Amino acid sequence: MKFIVSSSSLLKQLQHISGVINANTVLPILEDFLFEVEKNKLTVVATDLETVMRIQLDIEAKDSGKVCIPAKILLDSLKNIPDQPLTFNIDKNFAIEITSDNGKYKVMGENPDNFPKEPVSDDTTSFTVTASALITAINKTLFATSTDDLRPAMTGVFFELDKKGMQCVATDAHRLVRYKRKDVSCPKSDTFIVPRKPLNLLKTAIPGNGDELTISYNSNHLFVKHGTTQMSCRLIDARFPDYKVVIPADNPYRLTVNKSDFQSALRRVSIFSNKSTNQVALNISGSELQLAAQDVDFSFEGTERMKCQYNGEDLMIAFNAKFLIEMLNAADGDEVNVELSTPTKAGLIKPTDQDEEEELLMLVMPLMLNQ
Amino acid sequence: MFQKRYIAHFDLDSFFVSVEILNNPSLKGKPVLVGGYERGVVAACSYEARKFGIHSAMPMKKALQLCPHAIVTNSSRGEYSKYSRIVTEIIHEKVPAFEKASIDEFYCDMTGMDKFFGVSHYTRELREYIIKETGLPISCGLGSAKFIAKMATNEAKPNGFLEIPHGRETDFLWPLGIEKINGVGKQTEQHLKTFGLYKIEDIARTPKELIEKYAGKWGESLWNKAHGRGSAEIETGWEQKSMSHENTFDKDYTDIAFLHKEIVRLTEKTAYGLREDEKLTGCVTIKIKYSDFEVSSRQETIDYTALDDQLIAKAKDLFNKSYQKGRPVRLIGVRFSQLIPFTMQMSLFDNNISKLNLYKAVDNIKNQFGSELVSKASSLRKKTK
Numbered sequence: 001m002k003f004i005v006s007s008s009s010l011l012k013q014l015q016h017i018s019g020v021i022n023a024n025t026v027l028p029i030l031e032d033f034l035f036e037v038e039k040n041k042l043t044v045v046a047t048d049l050e051t052v053m054r055i056q057l058d059i060e061a062k063d064s065g066k067v068c069i070p071a072k073i074l075l076d077s078l079k080n081i082p083d084q085p086l087t088f089n090i091d092k093n094f095a096i097e098i099t100s101d102n103g104k105y106k107v108m109g110e111n112p113d114n115f116p117k118e119p120v121s122d123d124t125t126s127f128t129v130t131a132s133a134l135i136t137a138i139n140k141t142l143f144a145t146s147t148d149d150l151r152p153a154m155t156g157v158f159f160e161l162d163k164k165g166m167q168c169v170a171t172d173a174h175r176l177v178r179y180k181r182k183d184v185s186c187p188k189s190d191t192f193i194v195p196r197k198p199l200n201l202l203k204t205a206i207p208g209n210g211d212e213l214t215i216s217y218n219s220n221h222l223f224v225k226h227g228t229t230q231m232s233c234r235l236i237d238a239r240f241p242d243y244k245v246v247i248p249a250d251n252p253y254r255l256t257v258n259k260s261d262f263q264s265a266l267r268r269v270s271i272f273s274n275k276s277t278n279q280v281a282l283n284i285s286g287s288e289l290q291l292a293a294q295d296v297d298f299s300f301e302g303t304e305r306m307k308c309q310y311n312g313e314d315l316m317i318a319f320n321a322k323f324l325i326e327m328l329n330a331a332d333g334d335e336v337n338v339e340l341s342t343p344t345k346a347g348l349i350k351p352t353d354q355d356e357e358e359e360l361l362m363l364v365m366p367l368m369l370n371q
Numbered sequence: 372m373f374q375k376r377y378i379a380h381f382d383l384d385s386f387f388v389s390v391e392i393l394n395n396p397s398l399k400g401k402p403v404l405v406g407g408y409e410r411g412v413v414a415a416c417s418y419e420a421r422k423f424g425i426h427s428a429m430p431m432k433k434a435l436q437l438c439p440h441a442i443v444t445n446s447s448r449g450e451y452s453k454y455s456r457i458v459t460e461i462i463h464e465k466v467p468a469f470e471k472a473s474i475d476e477f478y479c480d481m482t483g484m485d486k487f488f489g490v491s492h493y494t495r496e497l498r499e500y501i502i503k504e505t506g507l508p509i510s511c512g513l514g515s516a517k518f519i520a521k522m523a524t525n526e527a528k529p530n531g532f533l534e535i536p537h538g539r540e541t542d543f544l545w546p547l548g549i550e551k552i553n554g555v556g557k558q559t560e561q562h563l564k565t566f567g568l569y570k571i572e573d574i575a576r577t578p579k580e581l582i583e584k585y586a587g588k589w590g591e592s593l594w595n596k597a598h599g600r601g602s603a604e605i606e607t608g609w610e611q612k613s614m615s616h617e618n619t620f621d622k623d624y625t626d627i628a629f630l631h632k633e634i635v636r637l638t639e640k641t642a643y644g645l646r647e648d649e650k651l652t653g654c655v656t657i658k659i660k661y662s663d664f665e666v667s668s669r670q671e672t673i674d675y676t677a678l679d680d681q682l683i684a685k686a687k688d689l690f691n692k693s694y695q696k697g698r699p700v701r702l703i704g705v706r707f708s709q710l711i712p713f714t715m716q717m718s719l720f721d722n723n724i725s726k727l728n729l730y731k732a733v734d735n736i737k738n739q740f741g742s743e744l745v746s747k748a749s750s751l752r753k754k755t756k
Binding site for chain 1: 673674675684715721
């Protein structure tokens, strides 16, 4: 088999899917790309058995065939070859010879029959969503997922779909983010949990523009299609915690602050906090918010005051500053509302002004202040 | 000019044995071994037992071959730390700065005491006071550096006192064999002897550069020690880096249910210590020693916690991930590291406060009535006695 392909366009496409490949895999063939050539089209597949990504590009080829090519050496060489057409020659024993203007490179491929099969998209439900809507939903939720594999349900983003919209929820038991979009419609009411890795990969493989994506799912798998780029992944088979009951309905006190001022103050003060807990205490009274952190081991201390609007009783509550900073990052607009009740109950964070089509709600549990 | 330092080193003689004798005076004058019966090692042995060539850390089996009529006991197990605490309290009261190097070893900085009392006189009195208060024999060495004080203690044993006056360090050190220097183990000893270095004097008379070549990085401090120069800094603010418990079984086990039971028991025990110290842990490690002494350990970071249920779940998970099924296990250990002061992150789905209150209530029972009294049903052991 022989084909000719542009080095730069091949590299660009491969970089979209190379993130699937794990550095240390049990199965050596998972370190390979599967190349499938048919009628001047090249399809490349990468998989880690959980997530499969596939791209397609135009090439010059007379015949058709398949081969597995080790991913790392191919990417490393493409990165160093200036833009030019490359000729790939593959013999019966899956030995690959790449010819460029500069010279020849040889590498041993593997038998494509041993490459794992992709999941079949049987019995699926489909809906469409713009690329930017999906990427935004991922960006606003993914950071709040858990890494604790003892609670698998929390290691992914929970999707709730119905005719009126799409809702994405993520939590690590300390904080929770719920992001709603009303400009999406799904034919059925369904829920599923998507793992972190494929969502992270989508962020790099899909441009955040107005392009339309097709999302399909069945009981085990999710399929996302954007033009010639496709991704499929196994869904997390676990029950997502009943998050609705933990969202407080009636936090009586509302604190309104300038988002970027609050975030910068947290960044500065938390430098002086204990590095393990990142504890920053918020002391709110009247129209003043005081932030205080300390690290007893090193005798570090940081305090700042800032203006705020507040309608409640004086309150002292402590949070992990890292959580707050990440959540403020996810909020659009200049101002946020923080709704509070007592120092041991969850605080709610919402952007003051929200788009009609979307709704963001974030929840964070406090740190217990030392008595 | 440096200020003259006075460091005293106290070491309770065969501490565990002494406590056993205190609780059971009939053991006095007999070869006594403290440690596990079947498979453990000798944790301590009486001077009578040492005559048979037994030393601590020797496998119990071997010790009993050497001295079949030795009495093996560990009946006062809970008492060791109690006596250690009494001694610590006395030292804390009487000494300006001290470092607790282990359960039965203390370094005290006596510098400055010479202005008020004679250091030597005061140290002697302190030693006699400890003996009077606890009834335990204790040896003591006094010198200008930590290692000199410790070596003096070793020479003073059993139940003695030895002072190395300032300026006379080399007179004391040089005639001694190199193996007496703190830190020279069997291997270093053998290695240095191949270069003809038998006595500490030999090291001192060899150029520093050569010693550095022979002993590597450690050479400089070894050479300095041979000249009687060493650290006199007492580390009082010592921070605990990790907490652990491990258990060597009476025989090898492959039974998963039993091993899980042990993990629950060890985790519960370590978590109790964690809460007593008002700490949280951010990293759990499980250690498995197989019957062929191969050790595998696996650790994972977790969200900071001191709650039994979360720690047990993680410990079991780590065990299941690393245990090679069917391989006989000799020892299991649980360690918590990345300890931080207590700051509880509240959870959305668990009521951490009520859980914590539950565990604290159990801890209180343990504190009042003994730590062996309450434990999880799943970790209960059959009484063998």
